[in-house]
Structures are given as structure tokens and as C-alpha cells.
Amino acid sequence: xxxxxxVLLREVLxxxxxxxxLEWRQKYAFNGMLLYVGSxxxxxxxxxxxxxxxxxxxxxxxxxxxxxxFTSVNAIAKSFMQENKGRLLYLYTLVSPQGVILAKIAYNxxxxxxxxxxxxxxxxxxxxxPVQDDAMFLATILLGAVGFSTSLxxxxxxxxKASNSSTLMAILSFPVIIPxxxxxxxxxxxxxxxxxxxxxxxxxxTLLAINAIVVTVSYILFxxxxxx
Amino acid sequence: xxxxxxxxxxxxxxxxIIVAGFLNDVPRLAILNESIRNTYxxxxxWFGMILLLxxxxxxxxxxxxxxxxxxxxxxxxxxxxxxxxxVLGIITGMGWARVTWGEFWSNDPKQNASAIGLLMYFxxxxxxxxxxxxxxxxxxxxxxxxxxxxxxxxxxFILPRLTDSLHPGNxxxxxxxxxxxxxKMRMVFYPAVIAWTLLGVWILNVKSRFEILKQKMYEHAxx
Numbered sequence: 001x002x003x004x005x006x007v008l009l010r011e012v013l014x015x016x017x018x019x020x021x022l023e024w025r026q027k028y029a030f031n032g033m034l035l036y037v038g039s040x041x042x043x044x045x046x047x048x049x050x051x052x053x054x055x056x057x058x059x060x061x062x063x064x065x066x067x068x069x070f071t072s073v074n075a076i077a078k079s080f081m082q083e084n085k086g087r088l089l090y091l092y093t094l095v096s097p098q099g100v101i102l103a104k105i106a107y108n109x110x111x112x113x114x115x116x117x118x119x120x121x122x123x124x125x126x127x128x129x130p131v132q133d134d135a136m137f138l139a140t141i142l143l144g145a146v147g148f149s150t151s152l153x154x155x156x157x158x159x160x161k162a163s164n165s166s167t168l169m170a171i172l173s174f175p176v177i178i179p180x181x182x183x184x185x186x187x188x189x190x191x192x193x194x195x196x197x198x199x200x201x202x203x204x205x206t207l208l209a210i211n212a213i214v215v216t217v218s219y220i221l222f223x224x225x226x227x228x
Numbered sequence: 229x230x231x232x233x234x235x236x237x238x239x240x241x242x243x244x245i246i247v248a249g250f251l252n253d254v255p256r257l258a259i260l261n262e263s264i265r266n267t268y269x270x271x272x273x274w275f276g277m278i279l280l281l282x283x284x285x286x287x288x289x290x291x292x293x294x295x296x297x298x299x300x301x302x303x304x305x306x307x308x309x310x311x312x313x314x315v316l317g318i319i320t321g322m323g324w325a326r327v328t329w330g331e332f333w334s335n336d337p338k339q340n341a342s343a344i345g346l347l348m349y350f351x352x353x354x355x356x357x358x359x360x361x362x363x364x365x366x367x368x369x370x371x372x373x374x375x376x377x378x379x380x381x382x383x384x385f386i387l388p389r390l391t392d393s394l395h396p397g398n399x400x401x402x403x404x405x406x407x408x409x410x411x412k413m414r415m416v417f418y419p420a421v422i423a424w425t426l427l428g429v430w431i432l433n434v435k436s437r438f439e440i441l442k443q444k445m446y447e448h449a450x451x
Contacts, residue, residue, distance in 0.1 A: 154375060161368050162358040172355060172372065175348035176379045179341075210382055217378045221371050224292050 011099030012106065015091075019107040029082075030111075033075050037119045040067050045126050057130055061189050064123055065181060068116055068144065075115060076108050076152040077169045080160035092226070101153065101222040105215065108149035116141045132194030140188045143207050147180045150211055154218040157225050183207050235430055241423035248416045255413070266324045268416055272424035273317030274342075280310030280428050281349075285377045288370035297443055298436075300366035303373065304356065305436045309428055311349045318342055338395050341383050348376045 023030055044063055048055060055063070083091075091100065120141060124131075131137045152173055159168040183203045190200045249268040287303035321339065322332045333339060355372055359365035 151379070158355070158368055158372050158375075161364065162355065163360075164358055168351075168355060168358060171347075171351045175344050175351060176376065178344050179379070179383045206382070210379075213378055213382065217375055221292075221374060224367060225371050227367075 008096065008099055008102070011095045012103045015095065015099060015103030016107050019103065023111075029078065033071065033115055034118065036074060037067070037071050037115060038122060040070065041119070041123050041126055048127075055127060057192055058189070060127065060130060061185055061192060063127075064120070065144075065185050065188070067123070068119055069148070069177065069181060071115055071119060072112055072145075072148040072152060073170060073173055075111060076149060077156050077159070077166060079104055079108055079153060080157050081165060097223040097226040098219055100226065101157070101218055104157075105150055105153045105218070108153050109146050112145035112149045113142065116145050131192050133191045133197070136191035136197060136200065137188060140184060140191055143187070143204070143211075144180075144184045147184070147207060147211050147214075148177065150214045150218065151176050151180065154214070154222065157222065161225070180207065180210055183210075234426060238423055238426040238430060241419050242427065245416060245420045245423055249420065252412060252416060263324055263327050264413075266320060267413070268420040269424075270317060270320040270324060271417070272421045273313050273320060275421050276425045276428040277310045277313040277317060279425050280306045280313060280432065281377060281380075283429075283432070284310060285374055288373040291366060291370045292374075295363065295367065297362075297366075298440060300362075300370070301439045301443070302432070302436045303370060305439060306432055307349055307352060307373065309432050309435065311346065311353075313424075313428055314342065314346050314349070318346065336395065344383060345380050348380060352376060 044067065155173040155176065156169060159165040159172055162168050183206055187200045187203045187207075190203075245268055249265055254262065254264050284303050284306035287299050287306065291299040291303055318339075321342075325334060325336075325339070326332050329336075352369060352372055356365055356369045359368065
């Protein structure tokens, strides 16, 4: 048992390293995502006709999370589509499917974390920053990155198998992600208003529970998805 | 006949529910008034939906263990009929909400949660439609079915508890369960839950037998 856990861990680390190297070599994908975030924020700024921080807190909050949602759907959608058939077959002979899904989840979490922080930075600079409890808001972003990447990674694995995968990615993921998004919005609203941190514990535990369920289910189901 | 006694029970119960549900006396409650009769039709739809979706997931798991055509067909048809029950539940609920809450859609957490749940299963059928090959379609949609159900359960049962709902029994509103539903209402309500659920299982039974036969016929036509 310990032996297999160790092997799995080694696989996960190795596969993550592979993904980072790939991302580094084809920087256009990551740069594309950055530009996507930047232009979306700028479009929001222009379409609301803002002159620095005149957006109400609920609108600021909703807009931020919607931008982040679309960014993550687009960023994570490619996690299985970019893998060509030959490489998948090669991986199939080398590593366990559990290793693949865990590595993808971990890698996507890192990617989302970077994107979300940059998005927050840019958003705050362009549209203004009403956040009062910074630590709590950053914790919410962290949870959001983890939550989005856990549920979207599995969905992108499912969608990549089908023919019209980009449409499917959106319609399959939105219902799954809405409960998470609502919890996150509530938590970040509390952080923006600088409420007592105890007010967010309910949301925090629910989010952690949903994440745990999603990771477990992905871990169990991915081998069936991969076998082809 | 011995195998079909439950179908007779279903028909008799449904006749009883429709007659008693509309004609029996109900408690006079403020706001709810006569609309309390919706308990016999709206609430059992959700029971039926949950049961049928559960059957769908169980057969999806069974399919992943032993991939047979039968498991796939039952899983799909159960999801389809569960979705039908869900749509009926939402329609009966919206009509009732217009009368008692004033709006068809009042941003009630349970309403939102059920709408999201329905979206999830609509997406399931879109996913099914996008595969040409039968085995791949069956396997991948079974995976999504289980994944979606795991995400739906916290949605339906945990989320409404975090925010106040307008539904009876939530947020200080009078509930049917404890003191409002007198014994006479229970005499109709419990049979109603059983009968509508049985009706769903019956439809599933007929529909999946029909689909299996259809598949067999195609196979013979090609062979």
C-alpha cells in the first residue's frame, strides 16, 4: 500500500513537471490566457464607462467572478484537448490514470492560481479595489482556483472525448460549478465588506466538502474515461 | 397477473389521489388556502425524480462494471423520465408560487437549485448526442452521470439550508410536515408519493423494454 502511494506520488510529480515544461516551451498558450484576462477586464471597464472605482460592491464582485469563471473554463478546456493521440497512448503504457488526473488537477490549480492573482491585480488597478479584508479575499481566490480546477479538469477530460468539445465544455461545467461559484461569491462579498471571519465559516466548510467530493469522484471515475 | 399486481395498485392509488386530492377537506391556512392541495402533486414529483435519477446513477455504475446494452438503456431512460418528473415538478411549483408568493420565479434557493439540476441533465443528453459510437457514448455519459449526481446532491440538500427559503418548512414559514398536515391530508399525501413514484418506475419499465427490443430488432435487421 505504501509502495503504491509512493509510486503514485512520483508519477504525479513527474507528470506535473512535464506539463510545466510543455507550458514553458509553448508560451503562446499562457500568454494567450493572460491577454484574454486583460482584454476581458478592459472590455468590462469600457462597457461600464468607469472612471475609477464607481462600481457598486455587488457588481464588482459578480463581475470579478464571472471573468474568472470564463477565464478558467477557457484555460482548463485545453488540458486534455492539446494532448495528441500518440502522446496519450504513450502515457497510457507508462503511468496510472489516477496519476494523470491528480497531476492535471494539481497543475491546473497552479495555473489558475497564477491567472486568478494576475486577474485580481489587473482588475483592481483598472476598475478599483474595494476589498477591506485582503487576507480573506486572497484565501477566497485560492479556494476558487482549487475548486474551479478540480471540477473543470474532470469535465475537460469528458468534453475532450466528444466532437464539439468547446461547446460541451461550457454546458457540462456550468451546472456543476454554479454551487461553488455562489459560495465563493458570498465569501468574497464578506471579505470585501470586511465582515467578521466567522461569518464565512459555513461557506468555507461547504466549499472544502464539495472539493473533496469532486476530487474523490474524479479519482474513481477517471480510469473509466481514459480507457479507450 | 401475479407479477403485475403493483401496476393495479398504482392505477387504483392514482384514481384515489385525484379524487380525494381535489375533493377532500383540507386545513384552512393563511396564504396557502386551497393551494395546499398541490402537496399531492408537486412534492411527489420531486420524490419520483430523486428516485429515478438514483436508479439512473446505479445503472451507470453497473454499466461501468459490466458494460451491457441493458444497463446503458435503463440508465438513460431513467434519467429521461427523471428529467420529465423534474420538469413537471418545476411547472407545478411555478404555478403554485405565482399564487402564493406572487411571482413565478422568486429567487428561492430550492427553485434555483432544481433549475441547475435540470440544466445538468439536459447537458447529459447533449453529451450523449455528440457521440456516434454506441460504446463510447454509453461509457462517457455514464461517467458524467455519476459525476453530475455527486455534484447535485450537495446542491439539493446543503445549499438551501445555508440561505433562507420561501418554501414551507424553511426560514420560519409554516411546514407541512409537523403540525399543518393533519391526519386526513397524510392519508392522501403518503399514497400520492408512493403512487407517483411507482408510476415513474412503471414508465421506466415499459420504456426500457421497448428500447431494448428496438435495439435487438436493428441488430437482426443488419445480420
